[in-house]
Amino acid sequence: MHAKTVSGLTTQRKKSMFQAAQTAEKCTSPTECVPSVATTEDARSSQKSKNSRLGFPKRSPHPLTDLSDALCSQRTSPCLMDNVIDSQRTKSTENPGAIGVANPKESPLAHIGIDLLGGDLASLAHLLATLHALYSEISTPFCLTVFAHPDMTSSIEAFKVANEIKRLEVVETREVIDMDEDPLHAIRKKRGASMCLGMELLKNKQLDALISTGNTGALIASAKLHLPMLKGISRAxxxxxxxxxxxxxxxxxxxxxxxxxxxxxxxxxxxxxxxxxxxxxxxxxxxxxxxxxxxxxxxxxxxxxxxxxxxxxxxxxxxxxxxxxxxxxxxxxxxxxxxxxxxxxxxxxxxxxxxxxxxxxxxxxxxxxxxxxxxxxxxxxxxxxxxxxGVDGIILKCHGDAEPEALKCSVEGALKLIEENFLNKIKTELISD
Amino acid sequence: MHAKTVSGLTTQRKKSMFQAAQTAEKCTSPTECVPSVATTEDARSSQKSKNSRLGFPKRSPHPLTDLSDALCSQRTSPCLMDNVIDSQRTKSTENPGAIGVANPKESPLAHIGIDLLGGDLASLAHLLATLHALYSEISTPFCLTVFAHPDMTSSIEAFKVANEIKRLEVVETREVIDMDEDPLHAIRKKRGASMCLGMELLKNKQLDALISTGNTGALIASAKLHLPMLKGISRAxxxxxxxxxxxxxxxxxxxxxxxxxxxxxxxxxxxxxxxxxxxxxxxxxxxxxxxxxxxxxxxxxxxxxxxxxxxxxxxxxxxxxxxxxxxxxxxxxxxxxxxxxxxxxxxxxxxxxxxxxxxxxxxxxxxxxxxxxxxxxxxxxxxxxxxxxGVDGIILKCHGDAEPEALKCSVEGALKLIEENFLNKIKTELISD
Missing domain, CATH: 3.40.718.10 (Isopropylmalate Dehydrogenase)
Structure with a gap:
């Protein structure tokens, strides 16, 4: 196992375990990346480019987004994420620092991120029970990224081995936004928190959907910071x-x-x-x-x-x-x-x-x-x-105390939204409205 | 049957039918009354006096009662109720115009008023079905006043005869406050409406409790106009x-x-x-x-x-x-x-x-x-x-579409509140709080 901690974030890498599955399903092995700063515009173009870099973005302006406005002072801050998980959708490359973000058409499997760290039930036992529910009850193949405290990693790894799980990656972080934290303050100060990391991956199209049990206000603030609003909509x-x-x-x-x-x-x-x-x-x-x-x-x-x-x-x-x-x-x-x-x-x-x-x-x-x-x-x-x-991304908010069965349904729901091309449909409807 | 209509209000009198029961339970026969104007102070003293007169009251001042404040201009208006039902609790008298309000100790039976005229289901069939539910399912004896359109009276009378019902009186009125009416405007303009008549009877202790399915805002405004607030409470x-x-x-x-x-x-x-x-x-x-x-x-x-x-x-x-x-x-x-x-x-x-x-x-x-x-x-x-x-009277508000079964439960609830001396208990608790 290869783990590296920078600024509170450790990237979990599991090349050997994932290579077979990733090759079979065009989810290729993770690669090294280097610290970088990217603008929102960079991020937007990442879907087309296989060489864009991950980083904390500049924010695009949104009308009436008072919440986002309050965050403007952060828009040019350097990225604290200098090592993040590589998407299973990315192409393998020997060039450290270059992350190839695959064209969605080349990635037949949907990639879901699930962040339980900020939820009321956050614990290793809850995470493992959720993984068990997901892998035992969902027949559709999908790629999964979970967010975990470094202490949890070995147990997740053991779960993977014991259950012969593929296409599961872990993003380690010690930072979590608590339920009672002020949302704006939290997303300013905790950029390495699981929720923010998930949003970053979503923004860069390394996730197709993000599921969270965390602080609702922080989730919304983070979404508005990272993602553009849909046309004609002033509030998510x-x-x-x-x-x-x-x-x-x-x-x-x-x-x-x-x-x-x-x-x-x-x-x-x-x-x-x-x-x-x-x-x-x-x-x-x-x-x-x-x-x-x-x-x-x-x-x-x-x-x-x-x-x-x-x-x-x-x-x-x-x-x-x-x-x-x-x-x-x-x-x-x-x-x-x-x-x-x-x-x-x-x-x-x-x-x-x-x-x-x-x-x-x-x-x-x-x-x-x-x-x-x-x-x-x-x-x-x-x-x-x-x-x-209202934002240009699929984000599902579950209750803070969502049980594994509910989270399984949430992943199924996210897979359905992706499969049915929900985001494009809703954009089309809003334009034609 | 004796009926008299003045200013949209007809008082239903049924001396012959009620006398036996009233004598047995100290609910003596109704008497004539004359138009009168009474102040709130008069009304308050009516419990002690057997000779107080019914009328539209002056309002007592309530802190923060903006709703009531808007009604201040009406406080000295003459009463439109120049004939109202006599309480079964009143003593029989040959002196027209003098209404003897019995001391509660002399009236062992609770007296409930029920106004369905402003409800969503208001109809003769609904009223008769409700009466059927009340008299077939409630074993505790009680006195009842219902409010009805004059067209309904003969059917109610027939119901009474057919079911040998005693202690049921009808207050006729053609005025009803509708659900979509502005409350303040309604209680200003429709003083002969069933709800206002019921509140008048409650204020004068001729009812122990009033049940209504009508316009909630109007009920509250009317209650605040007729009844004093409880000590230390700014809003009902x-x-x-x-x-x-x-x-x-x-x-x-x-x-x-x-x-x-x-x-x-x-x-x-x-x-x-x-x-x-x-x-x-x-x-x-x-x-x-x-x-x-x-x-x-x-x-x-x-x-x-x-x-x-x-x-x-x-x-x-x-x-x-x-x-x-x-x-x-x-x-x-x-x-x-x-x-x-x-x-x-x-x-x-x-x-x-x-x-x-x-x-x-x-x-x-x-x-x-x-x-x-x-x-x-x-x-x-x-x-x-x-x-x-929050007001000094027992008023129960049922849903606009309350079915007879629900109204039966409401009457049972009102009887329980009266029996358990709810109003005095709550006053005591508020004072000792």
């Missing part, structure tokens, strides 16, 4: 699917923006529409989450949003929490505070009901199939996590 | 019980105030504590509904409220929607917008799960007992409706 928002009596409803925002203007909410509606259209729903209906169906209900920003949304052909008016599950709307628009309460309440009462049912199983000893069907219906759409919509 | 708030894995949690506010200051939220915490103590919980735990448990989470007003609540011995910090149902807290403090979304989401997903279970019953044909147990656990605490806490 978290979107998630929830089951209803008919089609799953896409709820946006479920936690990215605790306060929103009517314009933000309209952008959320546009993204929600684009997302549902990309899922094959021809004419999605939009509802505005409120405390009554009447136009005058709710806070001022909701009343103004109502007026703005009336120009949308799919606008079905205000919707109350109890009506969402009827399936009459496909997109539920709300600010991130209310949406988060909505989502977590739905989860909380679902878990409570399932527990009540389990506790009363003595009333019906053979109720297992009924409960399993219920759990399946409740959780199939929800578990993949929330998609951070 | 809706409180409701929801089931958890342990004791039911009291959620406050679930819809009265869509925007709140930290001071309002602290008052809600005080009322929630008092309510749970009045229910027998010695040391209730308080949680602040937020999108994370960390102190810095959420909007500014929540972060400030967190600091203020730290001086409360029972403060358990921020609580997420999914944690509420664990039962670790007894009082959940939130603004009325978020609380309403929380409540309706919990109801919506519960109904969805129950429907999913019913739809999958073929998996387990004899799952009826399990489902019934679940429904019982889910709805037993929830159905009585929300209590409007």
């Amino acid at each position: 928002a978290l979107i998630t699917l929830l089951p209803t009596r008919k089609e799953p409803v896409a709820v946006i925002d479920v936690g990215a923006n605790i306060q929103c203007t009517p314009e933000h909410l309209v952008h959320f509606a546009q993204m929600g529409l684009a997302y549902q259209k990309s899922r094959g729903i021809a004419e999605p209906k939009i509802g505005l989450l409120n405390i009554g169906t009447e136009e005058k209900k709710g806070r001022l920003e909701l009343r103004e949003t109502y007026k703005l949304l009336q120009s949308f052909s799919g606008f079905a008016g205000n919707v109350e929490g109890k009506e969402v599950f009827s399936g009459k709307i496909h997109v539920l628009v709300t600010d991130g505070f209310t949406g988060n309460v909505f989502l977590k309440t739905a989860e909380g009462i679902s878990a409570f009901i399932l527990e009540t049912l389990h506790n009363n199983k003595k009333l019906l000893p053979f109720s297992g199939p009924l409960l399993r069907r219920l759990e399946q219906e409740l959780y199939s759409a929800e578990y993949p996590g929330a998609i951070l919509c | 708030a809706l409180i409701t019980l929801l089931p958890t894995r342990k004791e039911p949690v009291a959620v406050i506010d679930v819809g009265a105030n869509i925007q709140c200051t930290p001071e309002h939220l602290v008052h809600f915490a005080q009322m929630g504590l008092a309510y749970q103590k009045s229910r027998g919980i010695a040391e209730p735990k308080i949680g602040l509904l937020n999108i994370g448990t960390e102190e810095k989470k959420g909007r500014l007003e929540l972060r400030e409220t967190y600091k203020l609540l730290q001086s409360f011995s029972g403060f358990a910090g921020n609580v997420e929607g999914k944690e509420v149902f664990s039962g670790k807290i007894h009082v959940l403090v939130t603004d009325g917008f978020t609380g309403n979304v929380f409540l309706k989401t919990a109801e919506g997903i519960s109904a969805f799960i129950l429907e999913t279970l019913h739809n999958n019953k073929k998996l387990l044909p004899f799952s009826g007992p399990l489902l019934r147990r679940l429904e019982q656990e889910l709805y037993s605490a929830e159905y009585p409706g929300a209590i409007l806490c």
Whole structure:
């Protein structure tokens, strides 16, 4: 095993273990890289160039990104990542420092990054249990990068050997952004944190999707720092699917923006529409989450949003929490505070009901199939996590306490988004909107 | 039947039908009354006096009651109610115009008013179905006043005769406050509306509790206009019980105030504590509904409220929607917008799960007992409706689309609050807090 630590980051290299698989699936062996500083423009061109270098980027300007604006002073800072994992998609090269980023067309396998270090359950046991769930339950082949404390590496290595796992790489880091850290402060000070490293890999197309259980605010701030916004969108928002009596409803925002203007909410509606259209729903209906169906209900920003949304052909008016599950709307628009309460309440009462049912199983000893069907219906759409919509990259945010089973669903969800070309579809929908 | 219409209000009188029952239970026959104007002070003294007159009251000053302040111009307006139903608690008298308001000690039966006219389901069929549920399922004797359009009276009368119902009176009115009406405008212009008439009866102690399915904003505005606030409370708030894995949690506010200051939220915490103590919980735990448990989470007003609540011995910090149902807290403090979304989401997903279970019953044909147990656990605490806490009267707000079964539970809930002397207990707790 070859490990090298610079500025809190150690790159894990496992040439011998990966070469066979990488050759077979065009995920070639990792190569050496040297410290470098790259601009955003460099990063953008990396998809075409096989010789671009990894580094902390300059940020591209985004309209209304107050969060990103606060980070502007960091845009020309030198990169602290002087050694990072080489993508399994990169071409093998004998030239240290040159990282060849493969053209996606040459890389048939999707490459997922999963960062559990900042989550509530972060531990070696949790990481290993997650890996076990991923490799035992997902049949589709994929490349995986996990982020781990150096102390965890030998155990992960042992897991790989014991289970004959291929296409799994580890990015070591001692830096983690905690749940209660101020997002802006954290991403400024902890550039070697797992979340930031993952975003860097995503930006440079060395990952196709990044999954995180960490600090939501830091994830969003980091995404806005690294990735351009989608055209016409001023705020990134978290979107998630929830089951209803008919089609799953896409709820946006479920936690990215605790306060929103009517314009933000309209952008959320546009993204929600684009997302549902990309899922094959021809004419999605939009509802505005409120405390009554009447136009005058709710806070001022909701009343103004109502007026703005009336120009949308799919606008079905205000919707109350109890009506969402009827399936009459496909997109539920709300600010991130209310949406988060909505989502977590739905989860909380679902878990409570399932527990009540389990506790009363003595009333019906053979109720297992009924409960399993219920759990399946409740959780199939929800578990993949929330998609951070509005930035040019696939980022999935899972709960801080996501269990291995939920994370397995999240990886499956990410693979599906990649396979179905989600990002291009949503860009097309937003342009044609 | 004697009916008289003045200013949109008809008082329904049924001397012959009521006399036997009223005599037996000290609910004596109704008497004539004349138009009058009374001040709030008059109204307050009416409990002691047997000769006070009904009328539209002056309002007592309440700190921070912006809603009430907007109504100040109405405080000396003459009463439009020139004929109202006589309470079954009143003493019989031959002197028209003099209404004897009985001392509560002389009235062993609780007197409930129920106003369904402003609800989403308002119809004769709904009213009759509700009466059927009340009289067939509640064994405790009580006096009831319902509000009805004159067209409904003959059918209600027929129902009474057919079912040998006693102690049921009808207040006729053609005025109703609709769901989408501006609350302040409505209670100014529609003083003969069912809701306002009910509040008048409550103020004059002719009702012990009022139940309404109507416009929430108008109900609150009307309550604040007619009734004094409880000591130390600046805003009335809706409180409701929801089931958890342990004791039911009291959620406050679930819809009265869509925007709140930290001071309002602290008052809600005080009322929630008092309510749970009045229910027998010695040391209730308080949680602040937020999108994370960390102190810095959420909007500014929540972060400030967190600091203020730290001086409360029972403060358990921020609580997420999914944690509420664990039962670790007894009082959940939130603004009325978020609380309403929380409540309706919990109801919506519960109904969805129950429907999913019913739809999958073929998996387990004899799952009826399990489902019934679940429904019982889910709805037993929830159905009585929300209590409007903070004003000096017992007012229960049910959903606009409350079904007869829910309304039956609400009447049972009101009877329990009266029997257990809820209002005095909460006053005592607030004073000793």
